[in-house]
Amino acid sequence: MHTRRHLIALCLATTMLAACNTAPLSSERPPIVFMHGNGDSAALWQTTLWRFESNGWPRERLFTVDQPFPLARDDDAVAQPGRSSTAESMAFLKAEVERVLKTTGASKVVLIGNSRGGNTIRNYVQNGGGDQVVSHVVLGGNPAHGIWAVKGLREGNEFSGLSPFMQRLNAPKNGAGDEVTPGVKWLTVRSDNNDKYAQPDGVWIGAKGTPTNIGFDGPALKGATNVALPRVDHRETSFSPAAFDAGWRFLTGEAPRTLQPVAESTITLSGKVTGLGLDPLHPASGTFVNNLPFAGARLAIFAVDTATGARRGAAAWEQTIAQDGRWGPFNAQPATAYEFVLSAPGYATTHIYRSPFPRSSAVVQLRPERIAEADRDAKALVVFTRPRGYFDAQRDAMRFDGQATLPGVPPQGAGVSSSKLKLSSDALRSVVAEFNGERVAGQSWPAAQGDVSVLELTY
Structure with a gap:
């Protein structure tokens, strides 16, 4: 990219x-x-x-x-x-x-x-x-x-x-x-x-x-x-x-041979599932992030269509997370996009969509979402997030569900790394996020059933 x-x-x-x-x-x-x-x-x-x-x-x-x-x-x-x-x-x-x-x-x-x-x-x-x-x-x-x-x-x-x-x-x-x-x-x-x-x-x-x-x-x-x-x-x-x-x-003291990851023919993915703690000193925020293992969560992984995010069959991997919080190893297919589904009591069922992995990784960390009270009126919730950078409306080429203006992203400055779309229909449909050449497609899911979709950028 x-x-x-x-x-x-x-x-x-x-x-x-x-x-x-x-x-x-x-x-x-x-x-x-x-x-x-x-x-x-x-x-x-x-x-x-x-x-x-x-x-x-x-x-x-x-x-x-x-x-x-x-x-x-x-x-x-x-x-x-x-x-x-x-x-x-x-x-x-x-x-x-x-x-x-x-x-x-x-x-x-x-x-x-x-x-x-x-x-x-x-x-x-x-x-x-x-x-x-x-x-x-x-x-x-x-x-x-x-x-x-x-x-x-x-x-x-x-x-x-x-x-x-x-x-x-x-x-x-x-x-x-x-x-x-x-x-x-x-x-x-x-x-x-x-x-x-x-x-x-x-x-x-x-x-x-x-x-x-x-x-x-x-x-x-x-x-x-x-x-x-x-x-x-x-x-x-x-x-x-x-x-x-x-x-x-x-x-x-030398120039690197490449600035982009070189694709591997065999890809193994693993990582850790973590949760959100309650913050008694910041009740307005409700939670704080931590990297503690989240035992008991359930993970399912589905291969999906890269263009639409629709599932291509039954789960390719299923696992209940043990005390150490670790998941995997999962043998992924090259050039294949995946949906990671996390479910746990007290959390939204979180559907995480990523673009295909070019190489193996042992740090595919996963965290389920919670639906905020302010979002309870939405029929479906889709989050577009960039963990390794921010969104800059003046600098970046971006689209979220066909719109060039991302909800919650200011017109100036690079200080926001996620955008949330509140849909007025709970009908299952494709939602696409694009950022400087990377494209992630996922599916919306009914918020009334406690589901949230996350379109997560890799780059």
């Missing part, structure tokens, strides 16, 4: 990194540990893993993690149900790195993180002994100086540039004023001006018109190699082809 913006971004990354002495790794590929961001999971690294594998990085040297409670606390110093502190996040990553070192026998690892995952990585390298076992770090969209730095505004929050945590993290490490821990090689990848969490105006934090005191260059760090990619959004700083290109060149 090549777009003009990715090609422009790629050219910029190539130019900047070619001028840098990045001290590439040796020919032996070290293990890489990928740390996800706030509220996210290992699943977001799927396309990144495919790109590393397609360029020859051994699959068994690539490790993703699922932090059990991936959301940051409102105040880092105050315990909060279902959320994690910076200390807890660091301890989690430290244990994962130690496990990877023991498993592989390697002496050093590479760490790659997105958003909050960058905070965790920096904290571990600086304060958790990571400087002894980490050779290279790649940070995408890391709010390195906070998302806001406003006196009196949630200064105890991990994402405040005035928080004790952020102040300690950014304290000068040497006479040159470097903000990164010495002895480790650092790359930051940021957007030139399209990251919702690096904006001078507080529009994306619910304070439109209020200065955040954070610039577009907030994710850059003194002492690191810093790359800015044109028009990429917050998540694309890690999950886009241009971001992969920048990271690969930084780690290897």
Whole structure:
């Protein structure tokens, strides 16, 4: 999926990194540990893993993690149900790195993180002994100086540039004023001006018109190699082809052979089923995300027509999820689209549609939906979601059920990653979502029976 913006971004990354002495790794590929961001999971690294594998990085040297409670606390110093502190996040990553070192026998690892995952990585390298076992770090969209730095505004929050945590993290490490821990090689990848969490105006934090005191260059760090990619959004700083290109060149000193996943003839899929917890401190939201295993859920997988999303026969796979939350392995057919159906008490029966998988993946994470009270009037609900990026009406070519304007997506900016369609009929029919060349087709299902459809982009 090549777009003009990715090609422009790629050219910029190539130019900047070619001028840098990045001290590439040796020919032996070290293990890489990928740390996800706030509220996210290992699943977001799927396309990144495919790109590393397609360029020859051994699959068994690539490790993703699922932090059990991936959301940051409102105040880092105050315990909060279902959320994690910076200390807890660091301890989690430290244990994962130690496990990877023991498993592989390697002496050093590479760490790659997105958003909050960058905070965790920096904290571990600086304060958790990571400087002894980490050779290279790649940070995408890391709010390195906070998302806001406003006196009196949630200064105890991990994402405040005035928080004790952020102040300690950014304290000068040497006479040159470097903000990164010495002895480790650092790359930051940021957007030139399209990251919702690096904006001078507080529009994306619910304070439109209020200065955040954070610039577009907030994710850059003194002492690191810093790359800015044109028009990429917050998540694309890690999950886009241009971001992969920048990271690969930084780690290897060479251009990647390909920016797209190379198709495999045999495809095996597996992953984890997780649920939604109740959030007693945020009753309006009702739930919080977690990466805890969801035992007892029921999964069925159907091959579907790629053009319409209609089922092509009986279930190709059925499974009741055990205590570890894992599902699979399922031997998928190349070039075949699938519908993943999750059912569990207290949740909507969730029909997840994806475009065909080009390669095997062990991080096909699945989560059932709940129908919000505000949506109870709909005859059918269809959600169009992009986990590895945002929708930008000015930048992207998009259509949802034939409409170029996506419900809930603003006309400016890249800050929304899902759109919800409330249908006035419960008749089963095809619904198609398109984004920059990727097309996902699914079927609508009656909301009165407790069903929701999700059209999920891969790229």
